[in-house]
Amino acid sequence: MSTNTLFDSEKQRSSKKFALILAVLLVLAGGVGYGVWKFRPQPPKKDTNPYADEKLRDSIVMLLAQPRFSGELFREQMLGSARIQRYIVDKGVVYFSLPDSSEEEFQTGAGKFIVDPLKIERAREIEGELVLDRYSLLKTPETGYFFRTPLENLKFETDGEMTFPFQRAIYTLSVREMIDFYNNSRIYGGKLAADTSIKIGGQTVLFANHGTMVAKPNEPSLNRLVDELLRDVPDKQVREVKIQKLLDFVTNEIEYDFTEALGNYETLKRPNEVLMSRTSDCSNKTILMASLLEQIGEDYLLLYCPQHITVAVPQGAFPNQNNLKFEWEGKNWMIAETTLPNFEIGVTRVQESVLLTSIQYVQKPRQTNVIFDAQTFRPLELR
Helix, strand or coil: CCCHHHHCCCHHHCCCCCCCCHHHHHHHHHHHCCCCCCCCCCCCCCCCCEEEHHHHHHHHHHHHHHHHHHHHHHHHHHCCCCEEEEEEEEHHHEEEHHHHHHHHHHHHHHHEEEEHHHEEECCEEEEEEECCCCCCEEEECCCCEEEEEEEEEEEECCCCCCEEEEECCCEEEEEHHHHHECCCCCECCCCCCCEECCCEECEEEEEEEEHCEECCCCCHHHHHHHHHHCCCCCCCCCCCCCCHHHHHHHHHEECCHHHHHHCCCCCCCCHHHHHCCCEHHHHHHHHHHHHHHHHHCCCCCEEEEEEEEEEEEEECCCCCCCEEEEEECCEEEEEECCCCCCCCCCCCCCCCHHHHCCCCEEEEECCCCCCCECCCCCCCCEE
16 A cells, blocks of 8 residues: 655645635535535335335446446446446436456356346447447457447446455445435534635635535444454543554544546545545545544544645643644644554654644534634635
8 A cells, every 4th residue: 555645745735725616616516525416314114125216226326337436346346347447427328337247257257236137238349349339448368248228228336345454454435325325314514614814816716625525423334443452452442542543543544636636626435435445645534534533432522724624632641742733713733644554643743844834714513514713713614
């Protein structure tokens, strides 16, 4: 796993995520990162059908079509060795590939998620390329078949749990629990963007409200993960040990993703998406850490800094050897930096520490739609 972090890469950055962001609204409002699943909480029904209903099926396909949010393990558990190559949403058509194999193996592989094999349309091979409609794939051992089928011809089992193994624990997630994230019943939600009142080129500078994606307490899949991560910690063990163990997991087992970090728009993930994809930048590592702290009832802050966001927890028995202390609401808080592997709260010194100490805005996600200016203590306008 890569040990590169935000701190040894800042010199490579020209413009970064904090001061951007009209584009973030496109990602949050229109992309997979926010609101693409349009479920409404409903009372459980007795259903003998083991396959996803129409809305659930459509959401699974959308997630599979966005691997940055779902990852390889999710794809394998839903599609086996197949891959979605293209999803034409407005036409309800999905294009797949499967590795080269015998016809029998192809039928078995496609049968994992295809209802009626007669509704598959296969590509023609032309000079080493698989051509279907106006799309083509180079034929290789990994892409031996290229085919399409209507969205309604897909099926996905909803029983059982998906598993995402890490070194210290295994994250398990049922399809129904996943949907609880996407209907926003398990996250704080709220308005998507904060107004800084700063204008550049006549346009107001906005930034993404990260607290919208933080999980509420008692989320079942995160509770199981936290229980496993803290299984060796006695119930009466000091809080600092528990917090540090959760931070160790986030810093060491979620790989820092420079693609997300250096993109032209903000990519926010829900905590389950961070765990499924196993990669993230400072934004989503912070969201995951905050969500884990929620599960143990720990107080924390989100600290928005120039080009960065991080977490802070009440100092308690943590030392202040690294001078990363922050005062807020009459209390001392210690920064729990999520992007630096093996970061020890109150101990580890970081290069370019000004990145962490130049705090501009402060948030407690439990206070929905409230972000404070760290200098004036005034709440920002959220949109």
